[in-house]
Amino acid sequence: MGLAENQLSFDLVESWLRKNPDAMGLKKDGESVFRELALFQDYHGLPAFKNELVEYMAKIRGNKVTFDPNNLVLAAGATSANETLIFCLFDPGQAILLPTPYYPGFNRDLKWRTGVEIVPVHCWSSNGFRIKMSALEDAYQSAQTLNLKVKGVLITNPSNPLGTTMTREELNHLITFAIAKNIHIISDEVFAGTVFDSPGFISIIEAAMDRRLENENPDLWNRIHIVYSLSKDLGLPGFRVGMIYSNNETVVSAATRMSSFGLVSSQTQYLLSNMLANKKFTSKYMKENQKRLKRKREMLVSGLRTSGMECLKSNAGLFCWLWKTILYEVGLNMTAGESCHCSEPGWFRVCFASMSQATLQIAMRRLRDFSERSSCSGRIGNKISSQQQNMSSLRRKLLSNWVHKLSSSECDEQHR
Amino acid sequence: MGLAENQLSFDLVESWLRKNPDAMGLKKDGESVFRELALFQDYHGLPAFKNELVEYMAKIRGNKVTFDPNNLVLAAGATSANETLIFCLFDPGQAILLPTPYYPGFNRDLKWRTGVEIVPVHCWSSNGFRIKMSALEDAYQSAQTLNLKVKGVLITNPSNPLGTTMTREELNHLITFAIAKNIHIISDEVFAGTVFDSPGFISIIEAAMDRRLENENPDLWNRIHIVYSLSKDLGLPGFRVGMIYSNNETVVSAATRMSSFGLVSSQTQYLLSNMLANKKFTSKYMKENQKRLKRKREMLVSGLRTSGMECLKSNAGLFCWLWKTILYEVGLNMTAGESCHCSEPGWFRVCFASMSQATLQIAMRRLRDFSERSSCSGRIGNKISSQQQNMSSLRRKLLSNWVHKLSSSECDEQHR
Numbered sequence: 001m002g003l004a005e006n007q008l009s010f011d012l013v014e015s016w017l018r019k020n021p022d023a024m025g026l027k028k029d030g031e032s033v034f035r036e037l038a039l040f041q042d043y044h045g046l047p048a049f050k051n052e053l054v055e056y057m058a059k060i061r062g063n064k065v066t067f068d069p070n071n072l073v074l075a076a077g078a079t080s081a082n083e084t085l086i087f088c089l090f091d092p093g094q095a096i097l098l099p100t101p102y103y104p105g106f107n108r109d110l111k112w113r114t115g116v117e118i119v120p121v122h123c124w125s126s127n128g129f130r131i132k133m134s135a136l137e138d139a140y141q142s143a144q145t146l147n148l149k150v151k152g153v154l155i156t157n158p159s160n161p162l163g164t165t166m167t168r169e170e171l172n173h174l175i176t177f178a179i180a181k182n183i184h185i186i187s188d189e190v191f192a193g194t195v196f197d198s199p200g201f202i203s204i205i206e207a208a209m210d211r212r213l214e215n216e217n218p219d220l221w222n223r224i225h226i227v228y229s230l231s232k233d234l235g236l237p238g239f240r241v242g243m244i245y246s247n248n249e250t251v252v253s254a255a256t257r258m259s260s261f262g263l264v265s266s267q268t269q270y271l272l273s274n275m276l277a278n279k280k281f282t283s284k285y286m287k288e289n290q291k292r293l294k295r296k297r298e299m300l301v302s303g304l305r306t307s308g309m310e311c312l313k314s315n316a317g318l319f320c321w322l323w324k325t326i327l328y329e330v331g332l333n334m335t336a337g338e339s340c341h342c343s344e345p346g347w348f349r350v351c352f353a354s355m356s357q358a359t360l361q362i363a364m365r366r367l368r369d370f371s372e373r374s375s376c377s378g379r380i381g382n383k384i385s386s387q388q389q390n391m392s393s394l395r396r397k398l399l400s401n402w403v404h405k406l407s408s409s410e411c412d413e414q415h416r
Numbered sequence: 417m418g419l420a421e422n423q424l425s426f427d428l429v430e431s432w433l434r435k436n437p438d439a440m441g442l443k444k445d446g447e448s449v450f451r452e453l454a455l456f457q458d459y460h461g462l463p464a465f466k467n468e469l470v471e472y473m474a475k476i477r478g479n480k481v482t483f484d485p486n487n488l489v490l491a492a493g494a495t496s497a498n499e500t501l502i503f504c505l506f507d508p509g510q511a512i513l514l515p516t517p518y519y520p521g522f523n524r525d526l527k528w529r530t531g532v533e534i535v536p537v538h539c540w541s542s543n544g545f546r547i548k549m550s551a552l553e554d555a556y557q558s559a560q561t562l563n564l565k566v567k568g569v570l571i572t573n574p575s576n577p578l579g580t581t582m583t584r585e586e587l588n589h590l591i592t593f594a595i596a597k598n599i600h601i602i603s604d605e606v607f608a609g610t611v612f613d614s615p616g617f618i619s620i621i622e623a624a625m626d627r628r629l630e631n632e633n634p635d636l637w638n639r640i641h642i643v644y645s646l647s648k649d650l651g652l653p654g655f656r657v658g659m660i661y662s663n664n665e666t667v668v669s670a671a672t673r674m675s676s677f678g679l680v681s682s683q684t685q686y687l688l689s690n691m692l693a694n695k696k697f698t699s700k701y702m703k704e705n706q707k708r709l710k711r712k713r714e715m716l717v718s719g720l721r722t723s724g725m726e727c728l729k730s731n732a733g734l735f736c737w738l739w740k741t742i743l744y745e746v747g748l749n750m751t752a753g754e755s756c757h758c759s760e761p762g763w764f765r766v767c768f769a770s771m772s773q774a775t776l777q778i779a780m781r782r783l784r785d786f787s788e789r790s791s792c793s794g795r796i797g798n799k800i801s802s803q804q805q806n807m808s809s810l811r812r813k814l815l816s817n818w819v820h821k822l823s824s825s826e827c828d829e830q831h832r
Contacts, residue, residue, distance in 0.1 A: 005455055007451075007455070010450075010451050010454070013450075013454070014448065014450060014451070017448075017450060021441065024440060024441055024442065025437065025440055025441065026440065032430065032433075034426075034429075034430060034433060035423075035426050035430070037654050038426070038429070038651060038652045038653070038654050038655065039421055039423070039651070039653060039654055040653075040654035041647075041653040041654050041656075076492050076656075076677070076678045076679055077676075077679065079676050079677060080676075080677045080678060083677055087529055092508075108673070108676070112674075113503055113529070113674070113677075231457075235454060235455070236454045237454070237455060237456075237457040238453050238454050238455055238456035238457050238681070238682030238683070239454065239681050239682060239683055240457075240492075240679045240680070240681050240682075257524070258528075258529070260493075260495050260496075260524070261492070261495060261496045261499055261529075261677065261678055262492045262496060262677055262678035263492055263493065263656045264656070264681065265654070265655050265656050265680065265681035265683065265684040266654030266655060266656075267654070267655055267681065267683055267684050267687065268681040268683050268684065271683065
């Protein structure tokens with residue numbers, strides 16, 4: 001329940017692979033293309049692959065936007081894509097604003113080798129963790145107090161860990177803010193294909209087009225960059241396919257050169273360019289995958305509800321955002337909100353896309369047992385006996401160690 | 417003739433692939449392992465792959481050394497492996513010593529994002545470009561004059577662009593020097609499998625073992641690191657398989673974490689772990705590949721000799737190191753010594769491993785024609801008419817532009 005893996009639709013990919021053995025066998029019209037692929041090390045990537053990727057990116061966004069393959073840069077996963085963008089846009093010591101809660105790995109991806117500082121934009125449950133203009137301003141001010149030059153803001157849309165898509169209002173706030181402060185917007189949209197419910201997904205690029213930024217504010221248009229990958233939407237993290245999309249020529253050129261530090265295997269490029277070229281397959285996959293995500297989420301949410309636990313209303317992603325002081329003793333591996341730099345205590349991210357039906361049932365049983373036990377023994381903070389208080393304090397102590405361990409292992413394992 | 421590609425033994429790899437379709441088809445005992453590979457994102461790499469890699473590394477070194485898979489870190493090519501090591505060992509502004517001539521891409525790989533400075537160790541043709549103790553000392557002194565703290569020295573062994581292996585004497589100088597200065601040794605051994613002639617290849621790790629450093633100077637033992645890849649020895653640059661080998665636990669741990677910025681596709685790890693597991697195949701490939709390299713080199717060298725051009729005596733690599741003021745008009749794409757930071761003018765690297773027989777013949781004809789023409793019109797620097805002098809100066813001007821273009825495009829394309 002901790003790792004954001006999408007295992008719900010592998011059967012569809014496997015079925016496609018069985019019907020199209022040449023893609024994996026590195027053949028074209030029955031002839032082997034192994035030799036040219038083995039030698040292929042142009043860091044611009046296989047042209048056919050990039051053409052398919054931009055079409056797929058557009059399709060996921062309901063074809064309301066189009067993408068130019070010349071503005072696409074390949075990277076060995078979104079991890080590499082995010083770091084590359086930071087290297088391109090920031091000098092060491094400059095600051096990036098990051099709404100909370102956020103993916104724990106960003107501390108590594110954005111800061112570790114670049115020397116950039118993360119300044120949190122605090123979001124709260126009171127408005128469903130929406131990004132408020134005042135929160136952006138507060139973060140900007142606190143960066144200035146720390147003598148940090150703010151160079152950009154990074155959003156994950158759909159949000160990891162919230163599982164929500166950003167509203168048009170939030171995106172407009174962000175655009176207005178980025179114009180006012182003359183900063184970059186990086187939109188990490190690696191969960192774009194997982195939106196299974198309304199309201200639909202609005203990409204930053206769609207919001208920018210709707211405001212005619214390309215013509216009316218080309219400066220900001222050139223400061224908007226998207227990160228994408230096939231790890232979540234197609235469930236292929238092992239294949240290491242990430243990418244940067246930017247309208248900024250200089251960024252595209254610099255990122256392309258930097259991509260030599262994390263190129264995608266040509267073997268993998270070839271396989272996936274064939275898979276994505278099959279539009280009937282991609283349409284079916286997207287539709288079916290979203291349907292299955294929705295169904296699985298509903299099972300989890302209703303199971304949690306039975307145990308008296310509520311999730312944040314969500315419409316995307318592979319996880320729920322759950323509020324509960326869940327103790328270590330439940331025996332479930334979830335992601336602690338603390339490791340996601342959530343500004344409020346008590347939240348957890350619960351991934352549902354990698355669980356089998358049987359595992360989900362076990363998890364539900366454990367949560368129910370725990371919930372019943374804790375409602376018997378009284379809630380923490382209510383009047384409890386001194387013995388219970390000692391137990392509870394011990395549990396909290398263990399919890400904090402566990403949360404700490406979870407949080408550092410999450411950073412350590414560096415997965416989403 | 418410019419790119420160090422090894423195309424001489426693809427038929428062997430292709431034949432193996434035809435006989436072992438399950439490796440490419442991601443099957444094991446006839447059953448698909450696609451699902452587990454697609455999800456596999458452990459940055460420690462596939463254990464089976466790492467086991468095969470260390471065995472292959474040992475085999476290439478005549479099994480005179482052994483390697484522990486736990487000390488091996490995967491990276492998306494040697495480009496990424498080298499940069500990762502620099503990030504692990506150096507702070508921005510510190511210096512690395514680098515014997516000349518060296519691979520032009522190092523300016524990007526070692527310096528660009530790390531902020532490290534390269535200080536050249538000047539080597540000269542008078543002793544076959546061997547690394548002299550006095551040259552190491554001179555480089556160290558010039559770093560100190562520039563107020564740069566020297567943190568390590570990087571060698572390429574076998575040398576790119578020289579195509580020579582380092583002598584035991586050179587390696588011992590290097591070890592003595594690294595002990596005296598308390599610095600790291602990085603040995604880029606990506607051409608280790610291309611040694612086709614005596615004297616044989618001695619890895620830095622073999623030289624260190626022979627001096628019993630593990631017991632007698634564990635400090636230096638822990639400061640020795642190897643970079644390797646399958647791009648040259650197996651001719652698979654498109655598959656992006658590089659690696660770091662280090663006896664230093666901290667380096668292994670930090671580099672493993674950093675490898676998330678450039679992981680190797682699990683699809684590729686699986687295919688190659690199966691290929692390398694076939695010891696009969698790897699033995700045959702190594703032997704046959706070295707035989708073909710030797711034969712091809714002999715053809716090139718004897719052709720050049722007919723045209724009055726001499727190469728540095730070499731015993732490894734995919735190229736020759738040629739001295740001649742070859743002008744742009746020859747119409748051959750070679751790597752200018754200037755772009756390899758050679759301390760002497762007039763040298764070129766000529767790759768022979770990617771040329772067909774027909775191309776080699778055309779190249780030889782062009783070189784012979786050029787050589788005849790230039791010996792008719794007199795050598796540059798000899799007494800020549802003023803008209804010839806003007807022509808020659810024009811040619812030099814064009815040459816320098818061409819060399820510049822070549823040099824920057826080499827850096828640009830970032831290939832070896």
